[in-house]
Amino acid sequence: MKFRVIISQDEDGVFVAECPALPGCVSQGKTRAEVRRNIAEAVEGYVASLKKHKEPIPPSIYEETVEVKV
Numbered sequence: 001m002k003f004r005v006i007i008s009q010d011e012d013g014v015f016v017a018e019c020p021a022l023p024g025c026v027s028q029g030k031t032r033a034e035v036r037r038n039i040a041e042a043v044e045g046y047v048a049s050l051k052k053h054k055e056p057i058p059p060s061i062y063e064e065t066v067e068v069k070v
Contacts, residue, residue: 001047001057001060001065002060002061002062003019003021003022003058003060003061004019004020004021004061005017005018005019005035005036005039005043006018006019006020007032007035007039010031013030014028014029014030015028015029015030015031015032015034015035015038016028016035017036017038018039019039019043019046021044021058021061022043022047022058022061024041025042025043025046026039026054027036027039027041027042032054041044
């Protein structure tokens, strides 16, 4: 499955990632690579918990980037 993840960098230089489709699913890391690994683990754990409690799993997303001339 694919979930949209937003990565930003806080004032201390720490990368923070959140998954809007999964409320409260947030992680952080010292590097962009680390935060990507950490949020992937967090999403996997979140989805496993949803399955365990027989709750619906939000659908996968398909996102594309469109380039326009400015």
